[in-house]
Amino acid sequence: xxxSQMRNRFLLIEKRKLTxxxxxxxxxxxxxxxxxxxxxxxxxxxxKGWPAISYTFFTEMPQDGMRAGGILxxxxxxxxxTIGTAIISVPLGLxxxxxxxxxxxxxxxxxxxxxAIINLAGIPSVVYGLFGLGLFVLFLRFGTSILAGSLTLAIxxxxxxxxxxxxxxxxxxxxxxxxxxxLGGTQWQTIQRIVLPQALPGILTGIILGLxxxxxxxxxxxxxxxxFFLPQLPSxxxxxxxxxxYHLFVISTQVPGMPIQIQYGTAAVLLSFxxxxxxxxxxxxxxxxxKRQW
Amino acid sequence: MAQExxxxxxxxxxKKRNHPFGLTRRVKDVLAGRVMGVLSLFAALLVPLIAVIxxxxxxxxxxxxxxxxxxxxRTWHPIxxxxxxxxxxxxxxxxxxxxxxxxxPPSLxxxxxxxxxxxxxxxxYIKPLIDLLAGVPSVVYGVWGMLTxxxxxGKFIAPLLxxxxxxxxxxxxxxxxxxxxxxxxxVLGVMVSPIIIAMSTEVFTAVPQxxxxxxxxxxxxxxxxxxxxVARRALPGIIAAVVLGFSRAFGETMAVLMVVGNVPQVPSxxxxxxxxxxxxxxxNYGEMMSIPMYDSALLCAAFILLMVVLVFNLISRLVLLxxxxxx
Numbered sequence: 001x002x003x004s005q006m007r008n009r010f011l012l013i014e015k016r017k018l019t020x021x022x023x024x025x026x027x028x029x030x031x032x033x034x035x036x037x038x039x040x041x042x043x044x045x046x047x048k049g050w051p052a053i054s055y056t057f058f059t060e061m062p063q064d065g066m067r068a069g070g071i072l073x074x075x076x077x078x079x080x081x082t083i084g085t086a087i088i089s090v091p092l093g094l095x096x097x098x099x100x101x102x103x104x105x106x107x108x109x110x111x112x113x114x115x116a117i118i119n120l121a122g123i124p125s126v127v128y129g130l131f132g133l134g135l136f137v138l139f140l141r142f143g144t145s146i147l148a149g150s151l152t153l154a155i156x157x158x159x160x161x162x163x164x165x166x167x168x169x170x171x172x173x174x175x176x177x178x179x180x181x182x183l184g185g186t187q188w189q190t191i192q193r194i195v196l197p198q199a200l201p202g203i204l205t206g207i208i209l210g211l212x213x214x215x216x217x218x219x220x221x222x223x224x225x226x227x228f229f230l231p232q233l234p235s236x237x238x239x240x241x242x243x244x245x246y247h248l249f250v251i252s253t254q255v256p257g258m259p260i261q262i263q264y265g266t267a268a269v270l271l272s273f274x275x276x277x278x279x280x281x282x283x284x285x286x287x288x289x290x291k292r293q294w
Numbered sequence: 295m296a297q298e299x300x301x302x303x304x305x306x307x308x309k310k311r312n313h314p315f316g317l318t319r320r321v322k323d324v325l326a327g328r329v330m331g332v333l334s335l336f337a338a339l340l341v342p343l344i345a346v347i348x349x350x351x352x353x354x355x356x357x358x359x360x361x362x363x364x365x366x367x368r369t370w371h372p373i374x375x376x377x378x379x380x381x382x383x384x385x386x387x388x389x390x391x392x393x394x395x396x397x398x399p400p401s402l403x404x405x406x407x408x409x410x411x412x413x414x415x416x417x418x419y420i421k422p423l424i425d426l427l428a429g430v431p432s433v434v435y436g437v438w439g440m441l442t443x444x445x446x447x448g449k450f451i452a453p454l455l456x457x458x459x460x461x462x463x464x465x466x467x468x469x470x471x472x473x474x475x476x477x478x479x480x481v482l483g484v485m486v487s488p489i490i491i492a493m494s495t496e497v498f499t500a501v502p503q504x505x506x507x508x509x510x511x512x513x514x515x516x517x518x519x520x521x522x523x524v525a526r527r528a529l530p531g532i533i534a535a536v537v538l539g540f541s542r543a544f545g546e547t548m549a550v551l552m553v554v555g556n557v558p559q560v561p562s563x564x565x566x567x568x569x570x571x572x573x574x575x576x577x578n579y580g581e582m583m584s585i586p587m588y589d590s591a592l593l594c595a596a597f598i599l600l601m602v603v604l605v606f607n608l609i610s611r612l613v614l615l616x617x618x619x620x621x
Contacts, residue, residue: 016515023517024411030403031412034491035420038427038484041438095333103327104334115611116338122538122603123344124545125432126572130579130596134347158337174298181304186323209429216431219547219572223579245433249548252437260441267434278429282422 042275045267052265066229066251067258071266076233077146077241078215078273081225084150084237085157085214090207092154093161097203100162101169102191121159125219128156133223147237149225156220157210164206168199173294201288208281216274218245228254244270341604348600352593364594370558377591379598381558385475385568386599388561389550392479393486393543398536401490408491409498410520421495428488436552439481444553447480448472452565467565473555476564481553482543490539497531498524530617537610541603547572571595 060070096117104110132152142148172195180190196203218226226246234241248266251258309320355364355377367378408417452467452474459465467474501524509519525532555567556577575592 016518020515020517023520027403027407027411030400031407031420034400034404034487035424035427038488039423041435041484042427042430044442045434045438092333092337095330096337099327099330099334103330113334113338116341117334119341119604119607120337122541122545122607123341124541124547124572124599124603126545126547126575127344127348127596127600130575130593131344131347133579134351134593135343139347155340158340162334162337174301178297178300178304181301181308184308186308186319187305188323188326189319191326212429216429216433218431218433219576222576245431245548248437249433249552252440253552263437263441267437270431271434274429274431275426278426282425 042271045264045271048260049264049266049268052259052261053268057265057269061231062229066247066255067262071244071247071269073230073233073242074244074247074266075269075273077226077243078245078270080146080234080241081149081153081221081243082211082215084146085153086207086211088150089154089157089161089210089214093158093207093210094165094203096158097162097165097169098191098196101166102187102195117159117162120155121163123156125156125217126222128152129220129223131155132220137224143238144223144225144227144240145238146225146234146241149221149241149243150237152220152224153214153217156217157214160210160213161206164209165199165203168202168206169195171202172198176294201284205281205285208277208284212274212277212281215277216245216270218249221246244273345597345600345604348593348597352590352597355587355590355594358587365598368560372585372588372591375587377587377594379571379595381560382569382571382574382595383598384560385554386544386570386572388475388564388568389478389482389554389570390540390544392475392564393482394536394540396479396483397487397490397539397543401487401539402494402532404487404491405494405498406520406525408495410516410524421492424488424492424495428492430485432485432546432549433552435481435485436549439477439549439553443480444472444474444477446472447474447477447565451476456565464563465565466563469555469565469567471555471567473553473567474565475554475561475568478550478554478568478570479564481549482546485546485549486539486542489542490535493535493538494528494532497528497535500531501527530614533610533617534614537607541607544606545572545599545603547576551576571599 057070058075059072061072063069100110100114104113129152132148132155136142136148136151137144140148142151176194176198177190180194181187185193221243225240226243227240228242228250230240230242244266248263248270251266252263359377364377364379365383366380367376368380369376369378370381408420412420448471452470452472455465456467505523505527506519509523510516514522550570551573554570554573556569556573557567558569558574559566561568575595578588579592
């Protein structure tokens with residue numbers, strides 16, 4: 001190899017090293033610039049909302065056209081809706097997930113079912129709202145009620161729960177199943193006593209993430225349950241109720257002269273409700289991963 | 295032979311042994327399988343059910359007006375019976391495109407950084423954070439957008455861009471408020487990036503380590519490896535992530551509704567206010583229901599949204615199938 005060839009080669013390597021370095025720094029910067037504003041949004045909401053938060057903010061009814069007082073009915077409503085959603089969507093979603101991962105044969109039918117469920121996840125939330133209105137509120141005559149709202153939200157969370165639960169069930173090694181069945185267990189016994197307990201953390205994570213989305217959504221409850229203002233708390237599942245996300249929407253767009261502090265305060269309460277669910281899910285997941293023996 | 299291939303044989307063997315105590319548990323076994331099959335069938339039937347319900351309630355307007363008039367007429371005047379969705383379709387398209395242009399490149403770069411370059415420690419902190427951000431409710435983004443993004447666009451970005459790039463019609467403006475397509479796109483972009491980042495990071499991480507090692511062993515730098523090996527292999531997954539982000543942005547209601555201005559006009563600049571389909575539904579449903587066909591016009595809007603999302607998902611699924619086969 002002549003000197004000039006060697007020199008060229010050296011230059012080439014230097015050039016590639018330089019591109020690499022540029023690539024590294026560029027990517028790091030891009031990641032930083034992308035993640036930072038989103039983190040700032042959350043931090044900003046908490047920072048601005050903090051002064052509004054006090055004990056009475058959680059325990060009092062809204063006063064003065066919602067410009068003062070607390071947000072108790074909205075918090076209660078969101079809790080009711082979240083619980084209602086869980087009661088409906090967890091058994092449904094879990095059952096479907098177990099079928100898809102344990103029983104379903106790999107054929108065209110199963111693929112069609114799976115594609116339908118995946119497509120369910122892409123439907124816009126406002127479309128769920130109109131569907132809930134058409135089916136539950138008007139056709140089945142539930143009225144604008146917690147029942148109708150929970151059903152609508154449950155259908156929205158169903159695909160999330162099904163796909164995460166199915167993934168968790170599939171992650172359980174098949175040797176576990178083989179051992180149980182070779183000892184004489186039926187398939188259901190195997191699922192019930194071996195597979196489900198092993199997949200439980202993953203399933204729980206999926207359920208919590210699904211419910212988290214339900215708790216924060218506004219569009220599906222817009223026509224099915226949410227009330228602008230109610231002077232009392234809901235007393236049965238056939239009552240309409242206020243809910244945190246809708247309340248936040250109302251006070252920031254429809255009430256003139258709303259103190260900004262209360263808007264951010266309400267946003268902060270909603271955020272902490274949703275984000276604490278998320279954190280619980282993360283903790284369950286990472287603890288299960290650390291404990292897992294397979 | 296893989297272990298799971300033994301399962302049917304073993305199950306068969308168990309069935310043949312007629313144990314005197316085994317009847318209840320065998321009944322339970324059969325029942326459990328059936329019930330869960332029905333449940334999953336129910337979940338699968340929801341999509342057609344939604345489509346049918348929307349369609350039946352939107353039918354009056356479909357039979358009264360030709361589809362081309364609904365889709366391409368520019369006049370929206372429900373009281374006189376004019377239902378042209380064109381301005382709203384345009385509004386949806388503009389906001390979604392702006393958000394995708396703003397969100398996709400930085401999100402993908404972030405995902406590459408997280409999966410290829412970041413140390414495990416950085417990753418361990420950032421990943422839960424991104425999952426957390428993906429869970430922030432849309433109405434919170436809306437409030438944030440209304441109180442900070444809208445004034446920022448109105449007072450800062452609009453004058454700046456008009457001054458420097460005003461000769462392009464896309465950047466001209468006479469709308470001083472900031473409630474604009476750009477504000478909607480910005481809020482949506484910030485909102486969908488965590489979703490795209492989370493999913494594409496997973497996709498990049500799933501690329502087999504052996505491929506990277508082979509490329510590095512041939513003398514490629516890490517950057518080259520990422521560009522020519524990892525990115526290629528991850529392409530189908532990346533497309534899936536982008537489609538997911540798109541469906542979210544396309545169907546998002548509250549966050550957009552609060553910042554986009556809601557004026558039914560065909561926009562010509564990113565600083566014009568717009569009125570996406572989703573916002574139309576959320577804003578008007580329940581009001582003015584005495585106007586004939588208003589109700590079915592809004593359901594028609596929902597039906598259009600549903601169809602676009604479904605068709606888009608199916609197309610992306612076909613593309614994915616092609617791509618995965620060709621790799």
